[in-house]
Amino acid sequence: MARTKICGINTAAAYRAAVEAGADWVGLNFYPRSPRYITGPQAAALGADGTVPRVGLFVAPDAAMIATVLAATSLDILQLYTDAATCRTLRAAFGLPVWRAVGVATAADLPTDDEGLDGFIIESKPPAGADRPGGNAVVLDWSVTQDWQAPSPWLLAGGLTPDNVAEAIARSGTTAVDVSSGVETTPGLKSSDLMQHFVRAARGT
Numbered sequence: 194m195a196r197t198k199i200c201g202i203n204t205a206a207a208y209r210a211a212v213e214a215g216a217d218w219v220g221l222n223f224y225p226r227s228p229r230y231i232t233g234p235q236a237a238a239l240g241a242d243g244t245v246p247r248v249g250l251f252v253a254p255d256a257a258m259i260a261t262v263l264a265a266t267s268l269d270i271l272q273l274y275t276d277a278a279t280c281r282t283l284r285a286a287f288g289l290p291v292w293r294a295v296g297v298a299t300a301a302d303l304p305t306d307d308e309g310l311d312g313f314i315i316e317s318k319p320p321a322g323a324d325r326p327g328g329n330a331v332v333l334d335w336s337v338t339q340d341w342q343a344p345s346p347w348l349l350a351g352g353l354t355p356d357n358v359a360e361a362i363a364r365s366g367t368t369a370v371d372v373s374s375g376v377e378t379t380p381g382l383k384s385s386d387l388m389q390h391f392v393r394a395a396r397g398t
């Protein structure tokens with residue numbers, strides 16, 4: 194049984210489908226190189242009704258980048274691809290919970306304290322030559338977190354699909370999962386059926 198974040202929501206239809214599928218969070222991607230990229234104004238049209246918490250994703254962010262998005266729309270959580278100190282600074286600046294995204298290859302890469310943050314996204318490192326740090330459909334070795342004493346809440350991500358998420362949950366010990374590619378038919382195009390199957394498989398139903 195795990196909660197689910199569906200990341201890379203980029204249309205009103207995809208937002209509705211993620212809500213109907215039972216996602217616990219939706220991710221909005223503000224990284225221009227991503228096939229799921231949206232702007233702040235586009236995000237404003239995607240379910241700012243509070244139905245499902247919205248996680249805003251930023252890569253190498255500064256305060257101006259985040260402020261520009263927040264001027265156009267609200268966010269509930271920040272998912273940041275940057276160092277822990279910058280995460281703490283931005284957390285204080287905007288008064289929003291921060292999840293730091295951590296690329297993991299071995300147990301040595303796992304955080305050993307909460308870093309003054311609210312949680313982590315634990316995912317596979319990007320493959321060589323990747324143009325983005327996440328959303329690459331690359332699976333992590335799920336045994337890496339088996340003996341980890343997680344210092345705070347965390348979500349498992351990377352290459353998850355409706356077919357492998359139950360095994361990923363069982364082997365990693367996670368209580369929350371995060372998916373982007375695995376619920377798409379092509380990069381950036383979310384599938385309602387795949388989202389429904391993914392959430393059901395994550396819930397064990």
Ligand SMILES: O=C(O)c1ccccc1NCC(=O)[C@H](O)[C@H](O)COP(=O)(O)O
Binds near residue numbers: 228
């Ligand atoms: O999804 C992207 O395109 C992306 C681009 C740059 C940074 C992060 C990105 N995704 C972040 C996520 O939270 C994804 O859900 C996570 O990396 C898992 O992606 P996937 O392996 O495609 O399920």
